[in-house]
Each structure stands twice: as C-alpha cells, then as structure tokens.
Amino acid sequence: MCGSFRRTARALTQMYEEALRPLGLRATQLTMLQVLARAEEVSQGQLGEMLAMDSTSLTRTLAILRRAGWISEQRGEDRRERRIRLSSAGKSKLKRALPVWEKVQGRLRGKLGKREWENLLQLTHHVTEIAKTQGGSL
Numbered sequence: 001m002c003g004s005f006r007r008t009a010r011a012l013t014q015m016y017e018e019a020l021r022p023l024g025l026r027a028t029q030l031t032m033l034q035v036l037a038r039a040e041e042v043s044q045g046q047l048g049e050m051l052a053m054d055s056t057s058l059t060r061t062l063a064i065l066r067r068a069g070w071i072s073e074q075r076g077e078d079r080r081e082r083r084i085r086l087s088s089a090g091k092s093k094l095k096r097a098l099p100v101w102e103k104v105q106g107r108l109r110g111k112l113g114k115r116e117w118e119n120l121l122q123l124t125h126h127v128t129e130i131a132k133t134q135g136g137s138l
Contacts, residue, residue, distance in 0.1 A: 005127070012027075012108075013027045013028075015104060015108075016030070016101070016104055019100050019101075019103065019104045020097060020100055020101070023093070023096060023097050023100065025093065025097055028057075028061055029061060029064065029065060029070075030094075030097055030101060031051065032047070032051070032061060032062075032065060032071075033065075033070060033086060033090055033093065033094040033097070034094065035047065035050055035051060036071065036084065036085060036086045036090070037086055037091070037094055040085060041083050041084065041085040042083070042084055042085075043076060043081050043082065043083055043084070044058065044059075044062065044081075044082045044084060045081075047062075047084060052128060052131075052132055062084065065090070068089070068093075069087055069089040069090070070086065070087055070089055070090030070093050071084055071085065071086060071087055071090055072084075072085055072086075072087045
C-alpha cells in the first residue's frame with residue numbers, strides 16, 4: 001500500500017510541478033501557501049501537523065518560502081515557538097498560482113469523473129487520518 005501511494009504521489013507531484021515550473025513554484029510550496037491562506041496564522045508545529053510533514057522537511061521548505069519573501073514569521077509566547085503567516089508577496093504568488101493549480105485539478109477530475117474524484121479524496125483523507133493516529137502500531 002505504501003509503495004502504491006508513494007508512486008501515485010510522485011506521479012501527481014510531477015504533473016503539478018510541470019505546470020507550476022514557469023511560476024518558480026514547487027508543489028510542496030504551493031500546498032503550504034494554500035494551507036497558510038486558509039489558516040491565516042499557525043505555529044510551525046501546527047503547520048507540520050496539518051500537512052503530516054516531518055520537522056526537517058517542513059523547516060527546509062519554510063526556509064525557502066522565507067527567503068522568497070512569501071511568508072512572515074514571528075516568535076510566539078514561548079520563545080521556541082514560531083508563528084507563520086503568508087506575506088503580501090505570498091498572497092500574490094498564491095493568487096497567480098491558483099489558476100494553474102485549478103487547471104491541473106480540473107484535468108485530473110475530468111479524467112477520473114466526479115464520483116471517483118470524490119471517492120478518492122475521501123479515501124486519501126481516511127488513510128491519512130489512520131496513519132497519523134495509529135502510526136506504526138497498526
């Protein structure tokens with residue numbers, strides 16, 4: 001199962017990244033911008049939890065977003081906590097990327113059909129929740 005999901009994830013990532021390349025944006029970066037747009041402001045830990053992303057990968061991708069000026073960070077109440085939000089440049093980048101993302105989504109949805117699309121989304125959410133809550137103790 002893991003191998004199948006990873007293979008699918010790699011193929012999907014390649015499809016999105018090919019479309020996003022002219023914007024200088026990677027699929028993981030776009031996903032973070034989308035989550036931050038919805039959440040407004042979150043801690044790094046919360047963002048990692050929302051994305052089911054390990055700390056090392058999250059820190060590395062956040063550093064890229066920070067250098068690009070797409071996010072802003074400030075210290076939380078606890079000095080170790082960092083609060084993250086989209087900057088105006090990040091909102092602008094996301095606004096330019098969304099039509100590209102929607103085009104790829106639309107093509108994929110069209111190939112799968114509405115019912116299969118919805119079933120697939122529901123299934124991936126369900127598998128993600130099981131994996132996050134059960135971990136290796138399945």
